[in-house]
Each structure stands twice: as C-alpha cells, then as structure tokens.
Amino acid sequence: MFVNMFENVESYVQSSLVVQFFQMIFTRFSPLTVLLTTTVTIWLINYNRRRSRLVRLIEKVPGPPALPFVGNAIEINVEPDEVFARLTGVRKLFGRRQGISRCWMLSVPYVMISKPECVEPILSSPKHIDKSSDYSYLHPWLGTGLLTSFGSKWHSRRKILTPAFHFKILEDFIDIFNEQSSILVRKLSKEVNKDSFNIFPYVTLCTLDIVCETAMGQNIKAQSNSDSDYVKAVYEIGSVVQKRQARFWMQSDFIFKLTEDYKTHERCLKILHGFSYGVIRERKEQMKTAELLRKNKFDQNNNKLSVDENGNNTGMFDDEESFGKKKRLAFLDLLITASGNGSILNDEDIREEVDTFMFEGHDTTSAAVSWCLFLIGSNLNIQEKALQEIDEVMGGDRDRAPTMKELNEMKYLECCIKEALRLYPSVPLIARHLKEDVMIDKYLIPAGTTAMIVTYQLHRNPEIFKNPERYDPDRFLPENCIGRHPYSYIPFSAGPRNCIGQKFAILEEKAIISSVLRKYKIEAVDRREDLTLLGELILRPKDGLAVKITARQ
Numbered sequence: 001m002f003v004n005m006f007e008n009v010e011s012y013v014q015s016s017l018v019v020q021f022f023q024m025i026f027t028r029f030s031p032l033t034v035l036l037t038t039t040v041t042i043w044l045i046n047y048n049r050r051r052s053r054l055v056r057l058i059e060k061v062p063g064p065p066a067l068p069f070v071g072n073a074i075e076i077n078v079e080p081d082e083v084f085a086r087l088t089g090v091r092k093l094f095g096r097r098q099g100i101s102r103c104w105m106l107s108v109p110y111v112m113i114s115k116p117e118c119v120e121p122i123l124s125s126p127k128h129i130d131k132s133s134d135y136s137y138l139h140p141w142l143g144t145g146l147l148t149s150f151g152s153k154w155h156s157r158r159k160i161l162t163p164a165f166h167f168k169i170l171e172d173f174i175d176i177f178n179e180q181s182s183i184l185v186r187k188l189s190k191e192v193n194k195d196s197f198n199i200f201p202y203v204t205l206c207t208l209d210i211v212c213e214t215a216m217g218q219n220i221k222a223q224s225n226s227d228s229d230y231v232k233a234v235y236e237i238g239s240v241v242q243k244r245q246a247r248f249w250m251q252s253d254f255i256f257k258l259t260e261d262y263k264t265h266e267r268c269l270k271i272l273h274g275f276s277y278g279v280i281r282e283r284k285e286q287m288k289t290a291e292l293l294r295k296n297k298f299d300q301n302n303n304k305l306s307v308d309e310n311g312n313n314t315g316m317f318d319d320e321e322s323f324g325k326k327k328r329l330a331f332l333d334l335l336i337t338a339s340g341n342g343s344i345l346n347d348e349d350i351r352e353e354v355d356t357f358m359f360e361g362h363d364t365t366s367a368a369v370s371w372c373l374f375l376i377g378s379n380l381n382i383q384e385k386a387l388q389e390i391d392e393v394m395g396g397d398r399d400r401a402p403t404m405k406e407l408n409e410m411k412y413l414e415c416c417i418k419e420a421l422r423l424y425p426s427v428p429l430i431a432r433h434l435k436e437d438v439m440i441d442k443y444l445i446p447a448g449t450t451a452m453i454v455t456y457q458l459h460r461n462p463e464i465f466k467n468p469e470r471y472d473p474d475r476f477l478p479e480n481c482i483g484r485h486p487y488s489y490i491p492f493s494a495g496p497r498n499c500i501g502q503k504f505a506i507l508e509e510k511a512i513i514s515s516v517l518r519k520y521k522i523e524a525v526d527r528r529e530d531l532t533l534l535g536e537l538i539l540r541p542k543d544g545l546a547v548k549i550t551a552r553q
C-alpha cells in the first residue's frame with residue numbers, strides 16, 4: 001500500500017512539473033519552437049522508457065559487472081590473440097548452466113548463447129535475420145551482398161542465388177576442385193620429409209584459386225603467384241577488418257580514417273573492386289559475343305538450346321560439338337544471366353555478390369581443410385581408415401581424379417570433416433541484431449540487443465558430445481546422430497540464413513583432403529593444447545598449423 005501511495009505522489013509531482021514546463025514554453029516561445037521542443041521531449045521520454053526497460057531486462061541475464069558508458073569494452077581491449085579467450089571465458093564463468101550470459105560493448109548489450117535450446121529461437125525465426133553492426137566493417141568491401149544484406153534485399157538476392165548452388169552446377173566445379181588440388185599436392189612436394197612446416201598458407205592459396213575460378217571464371221594462379229596484388233589485397237583487407245572488430249576505438253569511422261590502416265584499406269578496395277569490375281565487364285562482352293555466335297549457329301542448324309528442369313534456358317547447347325566444348329559457367333555468368341540487362345541487378349549488385357563469394361568462399365574453407373588435415377594428422381588410426389575408404393571408392397587408383405559421385409561416396413571422410421568443423425568451426429561466432437523481443441530460456445531478451453551465438457562453445461556441450469575435446473569422427477555416423485538436437489551442431493549456421501555454400505564447401509573439402517591423403521602421410525607436429533586461437537571473422541591458429549608429410553608408396 002505504501003509503495004502505491006508513494007508511486008501516486010511521485011507521478012503527481014512529475015505530471016505537475018511537466019504541465020508547468022509546457023505552460024512556460026507556450027507563453028514565452030513561438031509555435032515552431034514549441035512544436036520542436038514538444039517533439040524532442042516526447043522522443044526523449046520514450047527513448048528513456050525504452051532504454052530503462054532494455055537495461056532492466058538485460059541486467060537479469062548473468063554477466064560480468066559493467067562500467068557506465070564503456071560497459072565491458074575495456075575488458076576485451078586486449079591483444080587480438082586474447083580476445084577470443086576472454087569472450088568464451090565470460091560465457092563459461094557466467095552462463096555455464098543457462099547457456100546464456102550478457103556483456104555490454106559501450107552502450108550495446110550483447111547476449112552470448114551456447115546451448116541448443118537458446119540458439120533455436122533465434123536462428124529458426126524468420127524475424128531475427130538481421131546481421132549485427134559487427135558485420136558493417138565488411139560493407140566497404142562486400143557492400144550489402146548476400147552475407148551482409150537484410151530485409152527485402154536479402155530475400156530477393158537469396159532467391160536469385162540459390163539456383164547457383166544446384167548440384168548440377170556444382171558438378172561442373174568438380175574439375176576445378178580437382179585441378180587445384182593436384183597443384184596443391186605438387187606444391188607440397190617440396191615439404192616432403194622436412195621436420196615441420198605450416199600447412200595453412202598452402203591450403204589458403206588453393207581455396208583462393210578455387211573460389212576465384214568458380215565465382216568469376218578467372219584463374220588467378222594464386223598457388224603459383226602468391227605475390228599478385230589481388231591475392232595480397234584479399235589478405236590485407238581481411239586483417240584490417242579483423243583489427244577494427246577487435247579494437248573498439250577503431251570502430252568509429254572518424255578515428256579509423258586517421259589511421260595508417262585506413263590507407264591500406266582504401267588501397268586494397270581499389271585493387272579488389274577494380275579487379276571485380278574488370279572481370280564483370282570482360283565476361284559480359286564474352287557472353288555477348290558467344291550469344292551472337294550461338295544465334296548464328298542456331299539459325300543454321302536449328303539446334304536446340306539446353307533447358308533446366310524449370311524450362312529455363314541454361315545458355316548452353318545440348319549438343320556439345322555444335323559450340324566446341326561445353327563451357328563451365330561461373331557464378332558470375334549466372335548472375336549476369338539473372339541480371340535482366342541491369343534491370344534486376346546492376347554491375348554494383350553483381351560485384352557485391354561476387355566479392356561476397358570471394359570472401360565467404362575461401363577463408364572459411366581454407367580454415368576447415370587445414371584444421372581437418374591437422375586433426376587427421378594427430379590421429380593416425382583415423383587417417384588410415386579414411387585412406388582405406390578413399391582407396392575403396394577409387395578402386396585403388398591413387399592418380400585418377402574423383403568424380404562427384406565418388407566424392408559423395410566418401411562417407412567416413414565426411415565424418416572426419418564434420419568432426420573437425422565441430423571442434424574448430426570456421427565461423428566461431430554468429431551475431432544477429434534483434435529487432436523484436438525474444439524469449440530465451442527464462443529471459444525476455446529485448447529488441448536492440450545483439451545476440452551472439454558462440455558456435456565454438458555450443459559444439460563442446462558435454463551433454464551432447466561426450467568427452468567433447470576428443471576428435472572422434474564416429475560421432476557423425478548416421479546411427480550416432482539419431483535424436484541429437486538440430487541446433488546442437490551448426491557449423492554452417494541454421495534456419496533461413498544458413499550458409500548457401502555448404503554443399504559446395506563439403507565437396508571442395510573432400511576433393512582437397514582426399515588428394516593430399518592419397519599422396520602423403522600427414523603427421524601433426526603442433527599439439528592442440530599449445531595452440532593460440534584467433535576467433536575473429538574466421539577461427540584460425542595464431543601461428544599456423546605445423547605438420548610434417550612423407551610420400552606414400
């Protein structure tokens with residue numbers, strides 16, 4: 001009762017103060033000033049009410065004490081190699097049971113989530129598909145392509161791009177996977193019998209070559225020429241973006257523009273965008289010429305153009321002989337075809353998507369392949385079993401390149417790849433900006449919060465993956481997956497915004513790893529427990545992955 005009485009008195013005092021304030025304004029100032037002041041005051045009251053609600057709800061979630069204005073930003077303002085350990089440490093310390101904990105980055109609340117039941121309401125919902133501001137440092141390079149876009153733009157792009165990952169199209173890419181894998185095997189020969197070398201850079205150049213050829217139809221020969229401006233720019237811009245994410249003072253555009261990193265960033269953008277636009281122009285010209293040739297040929301032979309299952313023209317002849325060898329289409333060709341001569345996608349739109357594939361499609365796969373080779377190299381029994389399966393599928397032939405069907409038959413190798421992605425998911429954190437309130441466990445998480453899914457920890461849940469640190473591909477045998485929570489293992493994310501390239505990635509990984517294993521025995525030199533992990537855009541070992549290889553008979 002006393003509380004009620006007190007609240008009544010307080011609200012009376014507040015309302016009479018507001019009335020007095022407005023009386024004073026109306027008698028002294030012009031109508032415009034009054035209107036402006038009223039609007040600003042109402043906005044401030046509303047903002048304050050929403051903010052107080054947000055703070056009240058977020059503070060119910062367990063988390064470390066936060067300072068006014070800066071929140072917990074100072075705690076993660078450490079050397080880049082410590083950031084990831086700090087982030088995962090907060091979750092371990094405060095949200096072990098609930099699988100959810102909170103922290104503040106300046107004035108933005110973050111909830112860190114690592115339990116399947118807590119992940120599901122976010123990833124499964126079509127409402128929570130907006131990326132957080134952490135992705136905005138990628139905008140200068142990728143624009144708002146599929147990875148970073150939101151709302152109707154994302155919906156329409158996803159619809160246009162999904163057919164580009166149809167298995168028929170992926171089948172065309174197998175030759176590229178195999179060609180580049182065989183170059184990797186050749187490049188590795190100079191490391192045979194050495195005590196130790198870092199496998200990571202070799203694999204990265206290989207996946208960069210693969211993605212460049214599949215996305216743009218361009219062979220940049222990164223494996224042979226790692227000094228190319230384009231290759232260097234991809235690396236440099238990646239490291240600037242990661243630096244910006246880790247250092248909170250560099251997040252302001254104003255301050256960033258005063259740094260040396262900004263100059264590097266601009267130089268890289270010029271190279272990267274210049275290259276992509278150049279390729280788009282060239283490819284459009286080539287397609288125009290090819291279309292003219294095709295028309296002439298079609299008129300002469302009354303030949304039939306091939307159509308896909310929806311009856312759409314694929315741009316290729318049924319009869320391969322009629323137009324020379326059937327040409328492999330890159331994603332770029334599909335985008336140009338879908339662009340409706342600029343009415344649906346203009347050159348900038350196409351560039352955004354090509355650059356997005358370049359970014360998403362090379363670093364993720366290179367980390368996944370390197371970790372998998374390293375883990376297979378730490379468990380020689382598993383390596384033997386994987387090799388035995390590869391030999392069986394390939395009929396004992398260690399030189400012939402595998403077909404798509406054969407890659408699909410390498411089931412145990414797939415388990416090895418999945419288990420490596422469980423322990424070392426290439427994308428260790430997925431962040432969403434919540435536009436609506438959402439109930440997670442027993443907490444109402446308010447709109448305006450950034451939900452950060454810590455995949456790295458989600459995959460180490462001992463209730464789901466017994467002895468979680470052990471590398472055990474058998475966990476992914478079909479019989480062992482029965483009844484597992486669908487959100488307990490999400491290396492490719494899940495729900496409507498999952499990875500569009502996951503089938504591509506698994507096939508590519510199988511092609512590369514099977515090629516390496518058929519030629520070399522691989523042994524890990526580094527010990528897992530001694531590695532320092534950098535978990536920024538991609539999860540990578542700070543000092544690479546030391547292995548040694550010997551040639552197989």
Ligand code: HEM
Pocket residue numbers: 146147148158356357360361362364365368425426427429430431490491492493496497498499500501502504505506
């Ligand atoms: C092992 C390799 C890969 C892993 C682990 C991986 C993982 C992921 C994850 C976790 C996301 C969701 C990111 C988020 O919501 O923040 C994602 C999205 C995406 N990935 Fe992958 N990815 C891989 C390979 C690829 C490849 C090869 C491509 C293309 C050639 C690709 C293209 C994309 C695109 C375009 C998106 C954005 C999809 C959307 O928002 O609709 N990824 N990937």
